[in-house]
Amino acid sequence: MKDDDRIEGLDQLARSRAPGRDLWPGIESRLRARRSPTAALRAAVRYYPMMQFALAASLVAGVAAMFTLSLQQQGAAPGALQIAALPLGDHSRAIVVANLSIVDDAERQLRQALKQHPDSQPLLSLLESTQHRARDLRAML
Amino acid sequence: MNKFLILMTTLGVALAAPAWAHERDRDHDGESRPIQEHRPLKADARVVVRNVEGLIEVQAWDKKELEITGELGPDVEKLEITGTESSIRIEVKLPKGDHDVDGETTLRLRVPAGVTLEAEGVSADVRVQGLKGPVTAESVSGDVKIDVDSVKVRAGSVSGDVEVRAPSTETRVNSVSGDVTVRGVRGELRAQTVSGNLDLGAVELRSLEAESVSGDIDLDAGMTRDADISCETLSGEVRVTLPADPKGEVRVETFSGEISSPWWKTDDEEHEYRYDGDGPGRVRLHSFSGDITIKQRTVESQKTEIKKKDVKIKR
Numbered sequence: 001m002k003d004d005d006r007i008e009g010l011d012q013l014a015r016s017r018a019p020g021r022d023l024w025p026g027i028e029s030r031l032r033a034r035r036s037p038t039a040a041l042r043a044a045v046r047y048y049p050m051m052q053f054a055l056a057a058s059l060v061a062g063v064a065a066m067f068t069l070s071l072q073q074q075g076a077a078p079g080a081l082q083i084a085a086l087p088l089g090d091h092s093r094a095i096v097v098a099n100l101s102i103v104d105d106a107e108r109q110l111r112q113a114l115k116q117h118p119d120s121q122p123l124l125s126l127l128e129s130t131q132h133r134a135r136d137l138r139a140m141l
Numbered sequence: 142m143n144k145f146l147i148l149m150t151t152l153g154v155a156l157a158a159p160a161w162a163h164e165r166d167r168d169h170d171g172e173s174r175p176i177q178e179h180r181p182l183k184a185d186a187r188v189v190v191r192n193v194e195g196l197i198e199v200q201a202w203d204k205k206e207l208e209i210t211g212e213l214g215p216d217v218e219k220l221e222i223t224g225t226e227s228s229i230r231i232e233v234k235l236p237k238g239d240h241d242v243d244g245e246t247t248l249r250l251r252v253p254a255g256v257t258l259e260a261e262g263v264s265a266d267v268r269v270q271g272l273k274g275p276v277t278a279e280s281v282s283g284d285v286k287i288d289v290d291s292v293k294v295r296a297g298s299v300s301g302d303v304e305v306r307a308p309s310t311e312t313r314v315n316s317v318s319g320d321v322t323v324r325g326v327r328g329e330l331r332a333q334t335v336s337g338n339l340d341l342g343a344v345e346l347r348s349l350e351a352e353s354v355s356g357d358i359d360l361d362a363g364m365t366r367d368a369d370i371s372c373e374t375l376s377g378e379v380r381v382t383l384p385a386d387p388k389g390e391v392r393v394e395t396f397s398g399e400i401s402s403p404w405w406k407t408d409d410e411e412h413e414y415r416y417d418g419d420g421p422g423r424v425r426l427h428s429f430s431g432d433i434t435i436k437q438r439t440v441e442s443q444k445t446e447i448k449k450k451d452v453k454i455k456r
Contacts, residue, residue, distance in 0.1 A: 088299065089264060092282045095300045099317050099335040099354075106354050106375040110429065113396055122394045122427040129352050129373055133335055137317065140299070 088140060100137040106130050173212040176220060176248070180229060182207040184253040185274065187228040192265040193235055195246040201254035201271035208251040216242035254290075266301070276307075284319070294326075302337075308344070320356075338377075346370065353377045357431075361438070364388075367421040379426050379433045389422030391415070393435065398428045402435040 088096060110127045117123055182188070184205055190197055195214065202208075207229060213220055218234045235244045246265075252258070254273045261267075262280035269276055269286070275293040278285050284301040287294060294309040302319045305312065310328030314321050316337045323332065323341045329348040332339045334356045341351060343362035351358050353374045360372060361382040367389075372379050378398075383391070393400055393414040400414060426433050 087263060088281055092264075092299045095318050102336060103354050106429070109375070113429070120396075123396065123429070126373055126375060126427060126429055130354065130375065133333070133352075133354055137335070140317075 093141065096137050096140050100134065100141075103130055103134045103137060107134065171215045171243075173215055174217075176209055176211045176213055178207075178209040178220070178222060180207040180222065181205065181226045182229060182253060182256070183226050184255045185257070186226060186253070187257045187259070188250070188252055189228075189230040189232075189259045189261075190248060190250060191230075191232045191261045192246055192248050193233055193244050193262075194264040195233075195244070195248070196266050196268070197248050197250075197260050197262055198268045199250045199252060199258060199260060199270070199272070201273070202251045203254075204251075205253055206251075209248060211247035211249045214242075214244040214246045217244050217246055220246075363438075364422065364424075368424075369422070370424045371427075372425070373427045374431050375429045377428070377431045379428055379431060380436065381424075381426055381434070382436045382438045383424065385437045387416060387418045387422065387424060388420030389424070390417050391424045391426075393426045393433055395428040395431065395433055397430045398432045400433045400435075403437050 107127065107130045110123055110130060114120065114123050114127065182205060188199075188207070190199070196211075198211075209220075209222075209231060213233070216236065218236045221230075221232045221234050223230050223232075231248065231250070233244065233246045233248065235242055252272070254271060256272065257275045258269065258272060258277065260269060260276075260278045262283045262285075264282045265280060266283040267278045267280050267285045269278055270288050272289045272291055274291060276287055276289055276291045277295040278287055279295075279297045280301050281298065282300045283298065284303070285296045285298050286304045287296055288306045289309075291307050292309055293311045294305055294307050295313040296303050296305050297313075297315040298319045299317045300319055301316070302321070303314055303316050304322045305314055305326070306324045307326060309326045312323065312326045312328075312330045312332075314323055314331070315333040317334070318336045319334070320338045321332055321334055321340065323330065323339075323343070325342070325344055327344045327346065330341065330343060330346055330351075331349075332341055332351045333353070335354045336356050337353070338357045338359070339351055339353055340359045341349070341362065343349075343360075345363040345365055346368055347365045348368070349360070349362070349370045349372070351360065351372045355376045356374065357377045358372050358374055358379045358381075360370075360380070362370075364370060364384065372381060391414070393402075395412050397412070400412065402414070426435070
């Protein structure tokens with residue numbers, strides 16, 4: 001497996017510029033939806049009352065992201081992905097960005113669930129793991 | 142006028158330099174060049190090898206010597222070999238500042254089995270076979286495949302798949318979107334992924350931390366009596382094979398997923414199981430929305446050892 005269209009030095013380009021082509025088809029083939037339809041339906045029903053808090057949760061997640069970025073600058077977390085130091089090509093960078101989006105979304109869902117069950121150790125443990133993954137992925141970019 | 146001429150000349154040289162450099166780098170006639178290098182190498186030396194694209198293949202042999210064969214890509218600047226017989230570094234160098242290059246290089250190394258290996262690819266696959274010393278192998282978009290007798294293995298990739306087969310007692314594997322397969326390990330295993338799947342098979346684990354965000358986790362492993370086993374996922378599915386009589390506590394919890402087990406009857410409203418067996422071991426299986434499936438590891442007759450009265454159901 002390789003980056004056929006790899007562009008070295010991409011990380012030096014301005015990130016505000018949109019890519020010249022659609023990167024999603026390549027990413028989509030690697031990302032598989034894993035939630036069963038019944039679980040998704042049940043989760044949707046469960047979360048409906050909490051949707052009004054989504055905006056606030058997004059804000060919390062944004063602050064958390066800034067916090068993890070700050071931690072990232074202080075050093076790698078225990079268990080951080082070892083591959084964080086390797087240079088990324090454009091395809092790999094797009095994959096990392098897409099996965100970061102998955103992780104951020106997961107973190108938002110966990111924070112919503114924690115509002116219902118603030119003392120749930122499994123949820124707190126999952127949140128901690130998710131924050132570690134987000135930190136690892138941001139360190140790669 | 143003189144200033145204008147000097148300025149124009151400087152500009153002209155500056156603009157022409159990259160083009161000249163590009164032509165110089167292509168003086169290899171656009172063809173791959175064979176590699177044939179030998180260096181003395183101690184049996185316990187440290188070997189670091191880095192390739193940008195193509196392949197890194199490392200195999201053990203019975204000589205106290207390093208052999209490098211393969212092919213350099215047409216635009217590769219050089220194969221840099223530095224260090225001593227105790228610690229050596231092999232690196233494929235591409236021309237700096239030139240992004241449109243064909244650097245696809247095949248590196249085939251043969252090394253003493255006991256060396257400590259660090260292999261690093263960018264879009265290169267990494268394959269390691271037969272070593273007994275510690276192995277670290279990573280790639281960004283390449284696949285990583287390790288089949289060794291080492292007791293310490295670390296392997297990772299961003300988007301490539303990772304496969305480890307080793308009797309390793311200290312194993313770390315990770316990926317972002319690539320699938321991870323582990324076989325034959327024992328002792329401590331730590332496996333992490335975001336959207337890839339973890340397929341973990343172990344002889345006997347004392348400690349496991351398996352984590353994913355949306356990837357599935359499959360675990361089939363023997364466990365020590367005091368094993369500390371943890372599998373966590375957000376939306377992936379967890380499928381774990383447990384002994385029929387777990388030695389210690391078992392905690393299975395999901396927020397909105399489903400739990401199925403050959404021992405415990407379940408319905409949609411039950412999201413947590415607790416079993417307290419005799420022993421210091423601990424098994425924790427957690428998911429947020431992913432389903433958790435438990436299978437028994439031993440023969441059919443043993444599954445009755447876990448009696449319904451031992452199981453406390455919540456929610």
